[in-house]
Amino acid sequence: MACTICTKSFGFFNKEHGCPVCKFSFCSGCLKYKLVRDGKKLNVCLRCSALATVSVKEAPKREATVAHPTPNDDAVPTQSSNVPPTEPDGDELIRSKLQALKAIDLGEEDAPKEGEPSDNTDIEKRLAALKGVEYKDYKDASHRFMAPDNRTEAQKVQDLLGQFVEETKLISVMDDKRTEQDEEIAKRLQALKQFPTAGDGTPATASGSSKGTILPDSDSDEGLTDEELARKLAQRYAEEGKLEAKLNLESELEEITPTPSSNVEEELPWCTICNEDAVLRCRGCDNDLYCRACYKEFHYDEDPQDHPTVPFKGGKGPTRV
Missing domain, CATH: 4.10.640 (30s Ribosomal Protein S18)
Incomplete structure (x- = not known):
């Protein structure tokens, strides 16, 4: 359950109180208006207090009408001033609750009159506050997000031509860059093909053997050309491949060599x-x-x-x- 005006949920720190006139549930902050009825001081809601104030202001007018009746008043039976006001319908009740909410924010003296049209902006702000989201005004969203195109046909054609020229330039730049990369890869492959190798896949040296080959340090790669760098990488990969093949051969020989078994039973x-x-x-x-x-x-x-x-x-x- 929640308060009828401020919609705060009832709990340990927010006790539920009932209006003795309209019997609706309110919190202590919304049930702060004083009303004297049958010699008792009652705490009522804003709506009941406003109705009681209006009835008090209209009481002298009704007494004056009773004191000075019109010629047609003889045929009309008089009604007692003690008759309680009729119960409002659903629309009037909702309208009065909305006005009470506005009166709490703006103050009782700044509350809108009953005949003025209500705006949904305050309700939307309160709903956003209850949901815990930021309030956004979408009244003019269609004008902001779907702005009309006021360009002429000639301007549209010029803009399309400019866009086409920019895209063509971008495509040509990308093609040139891709061609340069392909040429660089082709040069490196050609340098690797021209590098001589021995029959066993190891790079050939000036002395005809690779036992005394010393690989250059990787820190000296900065001053080398592409051809020298390619030769250096090929030499290093050949040495690593030769070492790996030797290790694989030793492991295979160990697996093939049978181990003598002493558990063979004679038939x-x-x-x-x-x-x-x-x-x-x-x-x-x-x-x-x-x-x-x-x-x-x-x-x-x-x-x-x-x-x-x-x-x-x-x-x-x-x-x-």
């Missing part, structure tokens, strides 16, 4: 099932050894083509005790 010349002397080997059972009785017993329902046998002549194995 025993006995039947796998009954531990008798084996007489045949089954190819379909991972070359297991069987005697004739065990082979017939455990392969009677198997396909002979899936379990071919070869005779086992016996091997050198441990003697049975």
Whole structure:
């Protein structure tokens, strides 16, 4: 719940109070107007206070009308001045609340009159403040963002021609720059092609070997030409490639060299099932050894083509005790 006028939420520090006349909820700051009714001092809202003030000002006029009735007043029944005012409809209630909000900001004496048209600017500002965003006026947005083009046809043509000329100049500059880069790359490739190499891919030196080659330091690259720099880079890459190939060869040799295994078990010349002397080997059972009785017993329902046998002549194995 929030206050009907200032829209502040009720909480521990902002208690909810009710207007004894209109029964709406207000905070203590908005329920500060005094009104005397039935001998009691009441704290009412701005709207109820304004209605009570208007009714007090109109009371002498009604008494004068009752004291000096017109000739047609005999036919019209008189109404008591104690009849309470009728309840306002929804539009009047909203209008009175908006006027009360404006009266709080501008002061009671600067509050707009009831007959004046209301402006939505204050409401938009308050809504922006409640949302926590900056208020922006979009009344003349169409005039600012979509300004009409007041140029003549001749001016439009001249502007288009100028834009086309500028774009053409920019394209020509980019093409020249790209051509210069291509020529520079071609020169470097030509310098690399002219650099002689040995049969094994290493750069050839004056003595015919690359053992005594000393690569120049990278700090001395500033005074070298493009051709010398290309030769230097090619020599360095060749040396690095040769070293890497040598390391790869050593690692491959280490992987290929088999390590002696001491866990190889010697095959025993006995039947796998009954531990008798084996007489045949089954190819379909991972070359297991069987005697004739065990082979017939455990392969009677198997396909002979899936379990071919070869005779086992016996091997050198441990003697049975």
